[in-house]
Amino acid sequence: MAGHLFLVVLLFDTFQSIKAQGPPLPRLTVSPAFIRESDSVQLSCETSPSVSVSQCYLFTEKRDFKPSCRQTLTGTELLSWSDQRSPAVVNVRCFYYAIGSFSPSSDSDPGSVTVQVPPQLTVSPEVIRDTDTVQLRCHTSQSTSVSQCYFYIEERQHLQQTTSCQQSLTGTKLLEWAGQGPTTKVNMRCIYNAVEMSIYSPYSDPVSVTLLDVPQPKLTVSSKVIRERDSVQLSCQTPPSVSVSRCYFYTEGRDPKPSPCTRSLTGAELLSWAGERLSAEIKLRCHYTVETHYPSTHSHPAPITILGKIVLFL
Known part of the structure; x- marks a missing residue:
């Protein structure tokens, strides 16, 4: 019985000695560790400089082997190789054969690559x-x-x-x-x-x-009371620091009309703008757009009273 126990101990020591003398453990590196599906990752099975390597094998948890010491794969290819879909953590390992050896090295620790879809x-x-x-x-x-x-x-x-x-x-x-x-x-x-x-x-x-920064414009009129045949000067005043692309004048309830920021109109034209025929008080407003075509806020209203024709009875 003692002889059998001695033989078991001897065999165990011999196995441990052979294992210790086996090829050094490789190291699987990934760069970068976080990628998109369209990005690429470099996989490298790194071995000791003292070892002459005949062949490396990279593999995933599916045990799908690629005979290579270095491999560049896109995130899409990596997901397909590991039979996963994003988002996923793909673990890759490797082992190698040394020249003249018929036994592979032990598997490396896993190198993890995270593949995610960007939002x-x-x-x-x-x-x-x-x-x-x-x-x-x-x-x-x-x-x-x-x-x-x-x-x-x-x-x-x-x-x-x-x-x-x-x-x-x-x-x-x-x-x-x-x-x-x-x-x-x-x-x-x-x-x-x-x-x-x-x-x-x-x-x-x-x-x-x-x-x-689109400040509110100020609308000024040269006269607040005119006749139909008279003209009034309109000015949509904007800050000098603002690059104005166009000004718009309009009356209440009417669509804005693109215009230079300063213009002259007759009373008759203003009545036509407002859809009026007789004497009326018209409230004008203006706004402007900047280079991005973004509009400013509306100006405060500027009222103009237009007097109708005077008829004399004899």
Whole structure:
């Protein structure tokens, strides 16, 4: 009995000695560790410099082997190879054969590559004043269960967290986030956190929200009382700092008419604008658009009284 026990111990020691003398364990590296489906990842089975390698094999948990020490794959190819779909964590291992050896090395520890679909950010409208509101929405894949979405401004760390992946913000709040001047273009992005994973998605492509400082114009008229044959000078006065593309004059209940910011009209023309035939008080307003075709607020009304023809009875 003692002889049998001695033989078992001897065989175990011999096996451990052979294992210790086997090829060194390889190391599977991935770069980068987080990719989109359209991005590429570099997989590398790294071995000891003292080992002359004849062949490496990369494989996933499906045990689908690729005979290579280095491989570049897109996220789509990686998902297909591992029979997974985004978002997913793909674990890749490797082993190798040393030259002159018929036994493979042990498997490496797994190298993980996270493949995720980036969200798409939409904003509506894309041009606002500081008092207006913009709607932000972070769109994700229908197959992705999202726990949180985050909105942020490029090059700054201000994050807005929401579980609905939708957010309404005023221009004032955006300017507060951006810390910039009154007229500026703010580049927004969003990311999300998938329920089944504890990491963030890639960033969405940037979407711009333009915040405009579009002050209210002032409408002036050269005369407040005229006859039909008389002319009146209209001026839609805008701040010199604003680049105006066009002005619009209009009466209440009538469509705005594009015009130079200063123009002259007769009383008869004003009556025609307002759809009046007899003497009347017409309340004019104006607004202007900037280069982005975004309109200003309306001016305060400027009333003009137009007197009809005087008829003398003898």
